Amino acid sequence: MKYLSRFQMVYIFAVTFVALSLFCNGAFAQTVTEILRSGSNGSKKNLVIIGDGFQAADQNTYNTLVNNFIFNGVFSDDVFMETLNAFNIYRVNANSTDSGVTQVDVNGNVTTARNTAFGYRYSGIWDRCWMEPGPNSSTLINNVLNSLVPQRDFVFIILNEPGGGGCRRGDSFAVTTSSNWTTVAHEMGHMVGNLGDEYTGGNTHYTGSEPNQANLTIETDRNKVKWKSFIDPSTPVTTNCADVTDNSQDIGIFEGATLGTTRYRFDLYRSSCNDRMNSNAPAFCSVCYNRLQTVLDPYHDYTYRKSYAGDFNGDGKDDLFVFNYSDWSMPYFALSFASIRTF
Ligand SMILES: [Zn+2]
16 A cells, blocks of 8 residues: 555646745745645645745746755655645745855854855754754744745755755754755654654764654564564564665664764664665665654545446456546556455
């Protein structure tokens, strides 16, 4: 059933309306464009994308970035492709006076100041989570979003910054223009599913209590660990990467993970050897996938584009054809009582 929701893609449509609101002066005009409407605001998760450090002349570039991150990236692959219908998505365009964002050093001191719509800052430093809001960023962002997208649940910020990095803070996260969509998907895993980082390394022992992230644990008993139902009986625990054949999809109890900015080499465990919450590009592991599906399920419709009932093969049993696509050559599946055939 993993692929049933693929055909929610048909609900992508580019109905666009623009609400114009003025802040301060015309140079800072903000607009919102609805790029996906899946249902009423209250029945869906409302995701808004905003950009900082984009001048008026950069807005087409920004729009292309949004499209690539969202529709050609995050929502065209893996669990978010399947759960697209759980989201309404909005793009906010905001003109900045300067192109690029303010730079800060390891202590947070401004090294290059830029006048941008939201005053976000970039350090490129792991311990500062790569980028951070400036002293007025939260107020500026909230003022705009309270006016244009008051129904928002999640905020995705794109910084006009060539350096790399991504950082989630609560119900928002930021990435840079040079980021791959897989980085966005990783940050979505944090923001939507409260998944933990599975980075390894360092030389530190974890001494804290059981983390609440669905993919991190201190439990090494296969019968007690919170993802016990995902571990194949033949997989040893604790688990080494050499013990599994699929590094992203085979579940075990792998030592090493990250909480906050601390990489714990010992006594903190992750559910997979190397999935999207570790190195971005691999798919979410099945524990992370299940967590995201569970979180989004209440917001997801399971409707079909076309369906036909009848006895089409003359076996005396009723058949049901369900279609994802627009023509008869690509039916989604046919159900004939005891059997499901996929095409
Ligand atoms: Zn992360």
